[in-house]
Amino acid sequence: MAVAHEIRGLGHSVRRKEDARFIRGKGNYVEDISLPGMLHLELLRSPVAHARIVSIDTSRAEALPGVVAVVTGELMAQHSLAWMPTLSGDTQAVLATDKVRFQGQEIAAVVAESAYIAKDALELIDVEYDLLPAVTSPQQALEPAAPLIRDDKEGQESNHIYDWEAGDKEATEKALAEADKIVELETFYPRCHPAPLECCGCVADVNPATGKATIYMTSQAPHAHRTLFALVAGLPEHQIRIVSPDIGGGFGNKVPIYPGYVVATAASLLIGRPVKWIEDRTGNLISTGFARDYHMKGELALKDGKMTGLRVNLLSDNGAFFADAQPTKFKAGLFHIVTGSYDIPAAHVVTKGAYTNKAPGGVAYRCSFRVTEASYLIERLVQTAAYELGVDPVELRMKNFVQPEQMPYESATGFLYDSGDYPAAMNLALEKLGYDELRSEQAAAREEGRLLGIGVAFFTEVVGAGHGKEYDIAGLRMFDSAELRVHPTGKAILKLGVRSQGQGHETTFGQIIAHELGIPYEDVEVQEGDTDNTPYGLGTYASRSTPVAGAAASMISRELREKARKIAGHLLEVSEDDLEWETGRFFVKGSPDRAVTIQDIAFAAYTNLPDGLQAGLEGVHYYDPPNMTFPYGAYAVVVEIDRGTGEWRVQRMVAVDDCGVRINPMIVEGQIMGGLTEGYGIAAMELITFDDDGNCIGSTFMDYLLPTAWETPVFELGETSVPSPHHPLGAKGVGESATVGSPAAYVNAVIDALAHAGVRNIDMPVTSDKVWHALAEVGLAE
Amino acid sequence: MAVQEAVVTTPLTVTVNGQERAEEVETRLLLVHFLRETLGLTGTHVGCDTTSCGACTVLVDGTPMKSCTMFAVQAEGRELTTVEGLEGAGGPPPIQEAFSAEHGLQCGFCTPGMMLTSIALLEQSPSPTDEEIRWAISGNVCRCTGYQNIVKAVHHAAAAMKEGS
Numbered sequence: 001m002a003v004a005h006e007i008r009g010l011g012h013s014v015r016r017k018e019d020a021r022f023i024r025g026k027g028n029y030v031e032d033i034s035l036p037g038m039l040h041l042e043l044l045r046s047p048v049a050h051a052r053i054v055s056i057d058t059s060r061a062e063a064l065p066g067v068v069a070v071v072t073g074e075l076m077a078q079h080s081l082a083w084m085p086t087l088s089g090d091t092q093a094v095l096a097t098d099k100v101r102f103q104g105q106e107i108a109a110v111v112a113e114s115a116y117i118a119k120d121a122l123e124l125i126d127v128e129y130d131l132l133p134a135v136t137s138p139q140q141a142l143e144p145a146a147p148l149i150r151d152d153k154e155g156q157e158s159n160h161i162y163d164w165e166a167g168d169k170e171a172t173e174k175a176l177a178e179a180d181k182i183v184e185l186e187t188f189y190p191r192c193h194p195a196p197l198e199c200c201g202c203v204a205d206v207n208p209a210t211g212k213a214t215i216y217m218t219s220q221a222p223h224a225h226r227t228l229f230a231l232v233a234g235l236p237e238h239q240i241r242i243v244s245p246d247i248g249g250g251f252g253n254k255v256p257i258y259p260g261y262v263v264a265t266a267a268s269l270l271i272g273r274p275v276k277w278i279e280d281r282t283g284n285l286i287s288t289g290f291a292r293d294y295h296m297k298g299e300l301a302l303k304d305g306k307m308t309g310l311r312v313n314l315l316s317d318n319g320a321f322f323a324d325a326q327p328t329k330f331k332a333g334l335f336h337i338v339t340g341s342y343d344i345p346a347a348h349v350v351t352k353g354a355y356t357n358k359a360p361g362g363v364a365y366r367c368s369f370r371v372t373e374a375s376y377l378i379e380r381l382v383q384t385a386a387y388e389l390g391v392d393p394v395e396l397r398m399k400n401f402v403q404p405e406q407m408p409y410e411s412a413t414g415f416l417y418d419s420g421d422y423p424a425a426m427n428l429a430l431e432k433l434g435y436d437e438l439r440s441e442q443a444a445a446r447e448e449g450r451l452l453g454i455g456v457a458f459f460t461e462v463v464g465a466g467h468g469k470e471y472d473i474a475g476l477r478m479f480d481s482a483e484l485r486v487h488p489t490g491k492a493i494l495k496l497g498v499r500s501q502g503q504g505h506e507t508t509f510g511q512i513i514a515h516e517l518g519i520p521y522e523d524v525e526v527q528e529g530d531t532d533n534t535p536y537g538l539g540t541y542a543s544r545s546t547p548v549a550g551a552a553a554s555m556i557s558r559e560l561r562e563k564a565r566k567i568a569g570h571l572l573e574v575s576e577d578d579l580e581w582e583t584g585r586f587f588v589k590g591s592p593d594r595a596v597t598i599q600d601i602a603f604a605a606y607t608n609l610p611d612g613l614q615a616g617l618e619g620v621h622y623y624d625p626p627n628m629t630f631p632y633g634a635y636a637v638v639v640e641i642d643r644g645t646g647e648w649r650v651q652r653m654v655a656v657d658d659c660g661v662r663i664n665p666m667i668v669e670g671q672i673m674g675g676l677t678e679g680y681g682i683a684a685m686e687l688i689t690f691d692d693d694g695n696c697i698g699s700t701f702m703d704y705l706l707p708t709a710w711e712t713p714v715f716e717l718g719e720t721s722v723p724s725p726h727h728p729l730g731a732k733g734v735g736e737s738a739t740v741g742s743p744a745a746y747v748n749a750v751i752d753a754l755a756h757a758g759v760r761n762i763d764m765p766v767t768s769d770k771v772w773h774a775l776a777e778v779g780l781a782e
Numbered sequence: 783m784a785v786q787e788a789v790v791t792t793p794l795t796v797t798v799n800g801q802e803r804a805e806e807v808e809t810r811l812l813l814v815h816f817l818r819e820t821l822g823l824t825g826t827h828v829g830c831d832t833t834s835c836g837a838c839t840v841l842v843d844g845t846p847m848k849s850c851t852m853f854a855v856q857a858e859g860r861e862l863t864t865v866e867g868l869e870g871a872g873g874p875p876p877i878q879e880a881f882s883a884e885h886g887l888q889c890g891f892c893t894p895g896m897m898l899t900s901i902a903l904l905e906q907s908p909s910p911t912d913e914e915i916r917w918a919i920s921g922n923v924c925r926c927t928g929y930q931n932i933v934k935a936v937h938h939a940a941a942a943m944k945e946g947s
């Protein structure tokens with residue numbers, strides 16, 4: 001059989017297969033799903049941050065024509081569903097029964113014939129509240145007299161959630177005591193929100209005849225969600241099917257299970273009709289997984305310009321329920337990767353979490369479990385140290401980098417960095433930027449009274465969880481899976497346990513199979529998201545699809561290739577040891593013309609097998625990675641500040657990324673540019689904040705500002721490539737690198753413009769009013 | 783917000799993607815819901831409640847409008863174009879082709895609105911500068927791409943359209 005298409009495996013910027021439907025408006029997102037007899041659910045949310053619920057009267061709502069049911073916490077409690085477990089081992093109210101604990105908390109749900117009627121009926125539910133004082137910061141939460149938020153929890157006497165630490169306290173104290181310079185930085189990484197363009201939602205369809213629950217939902221982790229549904233709702237797991245259709249962006253927001261999903265499923269079960277719940281934007285911003293909200297203090301010990309120790313204190317604002325999405329044993333995610341890209345022999349990280357009257361969530365917004373906060377802190381701290389020591393910030397970094405020959409490198413807090421050449425990436429970024437000339441330009445500009453800033457950040461990320469021994473989600477080991485079925489005619493279906501939200505898996509994973517088996521990527525259909533139809537996996541977040549599921553796809557291809565070898569030997573009538581593989585075919589060693597293609601072999605696998613070999617060319621592999629992967633990069637930003645208004649404009653943005661081997665470079669660069677933009681949004685404008693009463697400010701896109709094409713910088717990308725030594729393809733994962741690394745680069749650039757006047761910190765988002773105040777304070781405002 | 787106790791409807795006639803549609807619609811029905819639910823044209827998306835994101839953009843008599851902030855009845859007698867109306871018999875037109883070729887989309891949620899806004903720009907300005915493009919699409923939010931490839935896609939479409947004309 002002839003090979004119809006070019007194979008195009010690794011390194012080809014082939015166009016994405018998924019585009020064909022998206023450019024025609026034929027994507028299939030949850031909101032597009034409509035089932036016969038489907039009802040619509042809308043949630044009533046609390047207008048206040050902290051109050052006792054005195055009464056809920058639903059009678060007027062129930063009387064509205066078209067309303068089918070009004071669901072309250074009391075009704076949910078009758079089915080033991082008023083509370084659900086969170087991803088951090090806490091509990092969260094599905095519908096409030098006793099108190100509301102944050103503004104936007106779910107109180108009741110209306111199920112009606114249309115979404116318009118359901119929304120009408122929300123207005124007719126009468127809730128009486130007994131207001132309580134709101135706790136709006138973790139500092140306030142931990143004061144002895146603070147109102148107790150979680151009085152539902154037995155034995156919970158304060159708002160304190162956890163204490164957790166990593167590293168070596170004594171060694172770090174010693175380093176600090178012996179230092180010739182200690183540089184401190186206190187900074188707040190504010191609460192922000194992943195805000196994918198598509199909000200969350202589901203269509204729950206519990207079949208009254210069979211009891212089978214099919215739930216179409218915006219889920220980054222459909223298999224894990226199926227198991228959690230089984231555990232929470234007590235439904236038998238084989239009777240639950242989660243389908244995650246096309247997803248309009250996730251960025252961590254679609255990792256947790258939200259009350260809306262649970263109530264819609266319960267409603268469908270009770271009513272016997274499909275129930276659709278589509279969150280509105282305000283619901284999304286005020287109640288679903290937020291990110292960051294870390295108050296951090298770093299102390300860096302230096303001796304002769306070398307970093308010798310790092311002490312970090314963290315106070316985390318977790319909201320009303322501890323619902324961070326992270327492995328069980330790490331209470332502050334992977335925040336303890338605080339030493340970044342530097343060879344710092346001693347480090348100690350002390351973390352504390354507190355309840356406040358704010359939305360729960362703590363998801364990693366395009367980040368691997370809190371790596372972003374850690375990366376931000378060290379990069380801001382190193383920049384501060386350079387100013388305090390009077391050395392160039394790049395020089396200080398160069399002097400302290402983990403060196404290529406130290407790889408694999410064990411960090412002071414226990415991470416084993418797999419590979420990297422940091423100086424090479426840094427040098428490439430400097431070269432692209434023209435760093436030295438820019439420094440002279442900056443000095444000249446300053447003479448003229450203009451404020452230019454050059455900010456650099458160098459990040460090391462830790463992505464691709466597992467290994468399963470250390471990493472889990474709600475107790476489920478973090479492996480991932482790939483099932484490959486090669487059909488008799490040589491076409492294939494690849495089924496994955498992960499779920500793309502725009503990353504282009506249908507293309508990239510096809511290319512992996514193309515690379516491994518020589519089946520053209522067009523001939524490989526990639527399926528994901530349907531738990532009845534794909535092998536178990538933990539889902540897509542923490543840049544883990546390529547590191548884990550990508551490895552699984554490679555491994556299953558290699559297993560099938562070994563079976564193919566046996567079949568090839570049979571077809572060519574030689575011993576399998578006499579065969580050699582080159583992409584797409586086996587040939588007899590020494591006579592390359594005596595060959596069979598993978599397509600020939602596939603056909604034979606169903607038609608002409610050697611004795612004793614099972615039919616078919618299919619298999620599944622579950623991949624538990626031996627270690628995480630550690631992508632890294634050097635980012636550099638040039639800004640100019642307007643002394644009259646405090647506005648800052650990005651003039652240049654250079655980003656050099658090393659994510660190991662790139663499978664589809666076009667898609668990789670797309671991921672990087674998306675991340676650089678979200679990083680810019682976080683640095684410049686994205687903010688969820690609260691007033692003293694706990695009212696959320698940032699509850700619509702008019703307050704929660706997102707970067708548009710107008711402000712977003714132009715990006716100049718560069719690449720180095722040091723493969724991961726333990727990944728079968730050498731790939732490391734990249735989806736989140738740019739959001740992790742770039743905020744510090746933007747902020748460092750603004751600070752760099754003001755550093756000569758003594759400015760050391762402006763907390764994000766770095767808005768023009770904050771910059772103007774900083775200018776005014778040091779006499780630079782015009 | 784006042785609760786509507788009785789359903790009030792209005793007859794509506796519009797041309798959608800070249801086809802005349804006559805429906806009796808609830809007077810308060812938003813245009814985006816008319817398109818998505820009444821007509822089943824689900825390529826027009828909803829990303830916010832505040833006219834901020836542009837996911838719902840359609841062309842009303844050639845002008846990009848946010849269909850989440852228009853009542854269906856306000857479109858009476860107008861010509862609407864949605865993403866489903868872009869493709870003729872000859873395969874995807876330049877703008878769709880360009881978005882795919884330049885990787886101007888990832889999750890695809892903003893894409894229909896983004897393409898329609900771009901088409902309206904190219905109508906007015908067949909060879910736009912980067913600045914013009916960025917300004918024109920600044921009412922359409924994309925969370926995935928970082929816009930750079932969208933800008934490239936619009937240039938790509940502009941060039942293709944000139945070649946084709």
Ligand code: FES
Binds near residue numbers: 838851
């Ligand atoms: S949905 Fe219309 S502007 Fe956002």
Ligand code: FES
Binds near residue numbers: 248890891923
């Ligand atoms: S491609 Fe996802 S929002 Fe634009």
